[in-house]
Every structure is written in structure tokens, then in C-alpha cells.
Amino acid sequence: MTTIEPETSGASATAAAAPGAAPADAPRTTPAERPSDGEHLLSTRDVSVLYGDNRALKPTTLDFDAGTVTALIGPSGCGKSTFLRCINMMNREIPHCRVEGHIWYGGVDVNAPDTDLYEVRRRIGMVFQQPNPFNKSIYDNIAFAPRRHGVKGRKQLDQLVEESLRGAALWDEVKDDLHKSGRALSGGQQQRLCIARTLALHPDVILMDEPCSALDPIATLAIEQTVRDIVATGICVIIVTHNMEQAARVSDRTAFFYLGEMVETGPTAHLMKMPKDQRLSDYLTGRFS
Numbered sequence: 001m002t003t004i005e006p007e008t009s010g011a012s013a014t015a016a017a018a019p020g021a022a023p024a025d026a027p028r029t030t031p032a033e034r035p036s037d038g039e040h041l042l043s044t045r046d047v048s049v050l051y052g053d054n055r056a057l058k059p060t061t062l063d064f065d066a067g068t069v070t071a072l073i074g075p076s077g078c079g080k081s082t083f084l085r086c087i088n089m090m091n092r093e094i095p096h097c098r099v100e101g102h103i104w105y106g107g108v109d110v111n112a113p114d115t116d117l118y119e120v121r122r123r124i125g126m127v128f129q130q131p132n133p134f135n136k137s138i139y140d141n142i143a144f145a146p147r148r149h150g151v152k153g154r155k156q157l158d159q160l161v162e163e164s165l166r167g168a169a170l171w172d173e174v175k176d177d178l179h180k181s182g183r184a185l186s187g188g189q190q191q192r193l194c195i196a197r198t199l200a201l202h203p204d205v206i207l208m209d210e211p212c213s214a215l216d217p218i219a220t221l222a223i224e225q226t227v228r229d230i231v232a233t234g235i236c237v238i239i240v241t242h243n244m245e246q247a248a249r250v251s252d253r254t255a256f257f258y259l260g261e262m263v264e265t266g267p268t269a270h271l272m273k274m275p276k277d278q279r280l281s282d283y284l285t286g287r288f289s
């Protein structure tokens with residue numbers, strides 16, 4: 001597994017300056033095996049998004065570190081998903097959508113036209129709001145992508161399946177039913193299966209867009225615990241949530257979005273206790289939701 005040792009631990013300040021530039025001869029299209037551009041695992045610099053002529057996200061500068069969870073919070077329609085989708089280039093699937101700015105990851109700006117999307121999405125996985133397991137067995141849900149990436153040996157695949165399901169805290173519940181359909185699981189188990197599916201590719205970053213909004217409170221707590229277990233292995237998680245209690249429970253840092261603008265960011269406990277911006281303060285006190 002690609003192990004990222006964060007060069008800075010825990011919280012990171014959001015700096016306006018660009019992170020150290022990649023060496024001039026660095027490959028432009030494929031992130032390097034380890035991040036080579038200094039402090040942060042992933043950094044966005046003035047990332048903004050237009051749908052046609054409508055600027056849905058103003059220039060957004062944020063840093064993300066290995067082994068941390070960042071929560072993206074704010075009212076609906078404020079650009080959280082739009083920003084999240086930039087990070088693994090998913091906005092490219094949307095016609096008339098244009099992403100401006102820089103996304104520094106693994107020593108290169110992955111927001112370049114010639115980026116190897118396949119490689120970026122292997123390293124930066126995504127979990128969606130609705131659990132979406134393939135219509136395949138639990139085993140094949142996990143093994144599908146590694147097989148496509150060339151992992152062929154049965155023993156190796158068996159190991160990968162077990163390791164990924166353990167990583168998503170699902171192994172004990174399904175180890176005797178690996179050939180049952182992934183879609184036969186409960187909603188919370190399906191979501192953990194989707195997390196296991198991303199873990200099988202040994203990602204550096206997992207993006208989660210409101211992963212618990214379709215789940216009951218017990219399944220939600222299980223996902224939150226899984227998130228904490230995953231980041232303890234050095235993975236970086238970026239999670240959109242409209243649930244502030246969830247942000248408080250699960251995240252190290254929080255970024256608040258409002259009307260297409262990333263208004264304020266900081267360590268979660270501090271930001272929630274002492275918001276600087278009136279809009280964040282109003283949001284936290286429930287003046288709008």
C-alpha cells in the first residue's frame with residue numbers, strides 16, 4: 001500500500017502562497033508515487049468552477065494533509081459537491097463545466113488537460129450519497145477495480161478483499177457471505193462496501209459526499225467510526241456533510257461554504273467555538289440551514 005507519511009501532522013494552516021513547485025522535469029500527467037511538493041498531500045489554489053456562464057464556486061484555496069479528515073459544511077447549493085468533484089476531476093464529466101485554478105497533488109497540477117484520470121481516480125477515491133454497489137457479489141465489488149488494474153492472482157485478490165473489508169469494518173459481518181450480492185446488504189453495509197471498494201485501490205485520499213444522508217443513526221455512527229479508522233492509516237478524507245454534529249465528531253478541520261464561496265476554514269473545534277465570519281456564526285446557531 002502507498003503509505004504517505006505526512007510531513008506536517010494534524011492541522012494545517014490555509015496559506016495563500018502556492019506550495020513548493022514541482023521539479024521542472026516532473027511528469028505533467030501522472031502524480032508521483034509520493035507527494036513531492038512539500039508540506040501538504042493535496043492543495044487547491046484558486047480553484048473555481050463555472051457551469052456555462054454561472055460561476056458556482058469562487059476561487060478556493062485549501063490544503064489537505066495525510067491522516068486527517070476535513071469536513072466541508074454549509075447550506076445546500078453552496079458549492080460543496082462542486083468543489084469536491086474538482087479534486088478527482090469528476091466535473092469533467094459534466095458538459096459546460098469548467099474548472100479553473102490549480103490542484104497540486106503528487107508534485108503536479110492535476111487540473112491540467114492531459115491528466116491521467118484513471119491514475120488520479122485510483123489515488124483519489126470517491127464515495128457518494130447513495131450507496132452504489134455494483135450488481136455483483138461482495139467479493140467482486142472489491143476485486144473488480146484491482147483486476148482491471150492488473151491484479152490477477154487469486155491469493156492476492158483474496159487478501160485484498162479481506163484487507164479492504166477489514167479496513168471498512170465490514171469483514172466480520174460478511175466473511176461467510178462473500179458471494180452474496182453486494183446489493184443484498186443493508187444501506188449502512190452497502191456504504192461500507194463502497195468504502196472498502198475504494199480502499200482496495202490503496203488510495204491516498206477518499207472523497208465522501210454526504211455519505212450518511214441516506215442512513216439511520218446507528219449506520220451513520222458506524223461510518224463515522226470507519227472514517228476515523230481509515231485516517232488512522234494515513235489516508236486523507238474530505239467529507240461533505242450538512243450535519244454539524246457529524247463534522248464535530250469526525251473531522252479535524254472544517255471549511256464553511258456559503259453561496260459559492262469558501263468563507264472560513266480552520267481546526268474544527270476552534271472554528272465551531274469561535275467562528276470569525278458572521279455568516280458562519282449564523283449558520284452554526286441555526287439562523288439558516
Ligand SMILES: Nc1ncnc2c1ncn2[C@@H]1O[C@H](COP(=O)(O)OP(=O)(O)O)[C@@H](O)[C@H]1O
Nearest residue numbers: 051056074075076077078079080081082083094
Ligand atoms: N451539473 C450542474 N449543472 C449546472 N449547475 C450545477 C450543476 N451542479 C451544481 N450546479 C449548481 O452549482 C451550485 C452549487 O451546487 P452544489 O455544488 O451541488 O452545492 P452543494 O453541494 O453545496 O449543495 C448550485 O447553484 C447548483 O445549482
Ligand SMILES: [Mg+2]
Nearest residue numbers: 080081082240
Ligand atoms: Mg452537494
